[in-house]
Amino acid sequence: MLIDRVKCGVCFGCAAVCPFDALRATDKEIIVNSDKCTNCGVCRKICPVGAITIEV
C-alpha cells in the first residue's frame, strides 16, 4: 500500500477503517506499518482524494 503524500489530506479515514491496525496517524501524516498491512485495499475505498495505491 502506497500513499501519495501530495494528494493526501491527512483526514485519518484510512486509519479509521484499517482492520489490521496497520495505519497510524500523526498530526501531519499517515504512517504505514508494512508488517501489519495485508494490501487488502479497504483504505483505498474510503480515501476522499484517491491518494492510495495498492501494490499487486
Add this chain to the structure above:
Amino acid sequence: MKFKVDVAIVGGGPAGSSTALTAAKLGLNVLLIDRKAHIGVPVQCGEAVGKTGPSIAEIDIPKEAIRNPIRGFRIYSPSNITVDYAKPQPDGYIVDRRVFDKELFIKAAEAGAETLINTDIKELVFKDGKVSGLIGVNDNGRVEVESKIVIGADGVFSIIAKLAGLRKYAKLSDLDASVGYEMCNVEYDDPELMEFYMGRNIAPRGYVWIFPKGEKRANVGIGVGAQDGTRTALDYMKTFMKEHPIGREKLKNAKIVEYRVGAIPLGGPNEKNILDNLMLVGDAAGQVHPITGGGIGYALVCGSIAGKVAAEAIEAGDTSERMLLNYERRWREKYGEEFEKMLKLRELLEKAEDKTLDQLAEILNGQNIVDLTAGRKISILFSAVKKHNKELLNLLNGFRQLKLIQ
C-alpha cells in the same frame, strides 16, 4: 513534564472544551490536551450548528464565531426539484470553526482548566487493570499525566477509544469520505437557507452542500459513501462544480480560499463509551447525526453532561464504571432514540432510487412538508403515491413507522 489532575481530557474540539469548561466551573482540577499547535485548524466540517441535534437555545455558541443566521434548508432532488423548509426566524448558524473551537478552548482555560497544546498522547496508563493516566510527548519531551478520570474527546479517529478497547476499526458503511472548500463569490439562492444536492450520480449515499457564510462566502463540500476506488469524493465534487446544471452556475465565479479533506462518522454511537475512570465524548463516542453528519451541538451538550458526571463522581470518591454509567444513561436518554431513528431513516433513504427521491421531492414541495411533519394531509399523500410508485410507498411507510410523519 508531570501532571496530577482530577480530569485529563484528550482533544480540544467542542466536546473536549465543553467537558473541560463544565468540570473546571464545578471546581475540578482539569487538564485539556490537544495534539495541534493551532486549535480549530484545519477545519474539517460544514460549520453548521443547530439545524440538527440540540436547538441553539440549548447550547452556548461563542458570538465571535457566528458568521450567518440560518432559517432552514433547500434540497435539490436528482432532477432538481426543490424542497424548502424554513422557519420565520433563524434557528441555526453557520459558524467559523477556527474561531468557534478556539473561543471554547479559551473559555475552558479561563474557567480554570490547564492547557497543553502541541502534545501527542501515545498511551493510556493502566494500574491494576484500570485507567490511571496518559503518556504523551511534546517539544519538552515526555509527558506523564496521572488522572482520576480520563476523557477521550479526540474525534472520529479516536486514539483513546482504540486504546481503551471501546472501538475497533470503523466499517466502511459507517464513514463518508468528504472533501470541502471555503469559497468566495458564490451565488447562493438565499443567504439564510442551507442548500443540499442529492442524487446517485451527484453524491452516492451522500450529498453536496452549499452553506452560506454571508457576503457571497460559503462552505461548500461533499460527502459520499465508500466507493469501489475508481471515483473519489474529490472526483464527484469536481464533476458537480463543472457539470451540475444548478451548481455550476452558482459556483462559476467562485474562488477557492481553503481546501479540506475529512472522514464523516455516520454509524451512530459506540455500544459503550465508559470504563472505570474513563469516558468518551463527541465524535469519539459516535455522537453524530447519522444522516447529516452534524455533531457540534451533540458534542457541546454531551460534553457538559460528562463534565457534570465527572464532578459528581470525584466528589463521591467513586469514578468506577458503575458511577460513570450516569453519563451514558443521561446522554442516551436525550439522544439515543433520535440516533437510532435516524440510522434507520438513513437505511431507507440509501435504498431509494433517484426516481423515488424526485417523486418524494414533488410531494414535499411547497406547504406540504410543513403539513406532513405536523401530521396533516397524510392520507392524500399516500393515495397520490399509490398510483405511481411502490418503492416510494414503502419509503413513506418506513417514515410512518419511524413516526417522522404521523
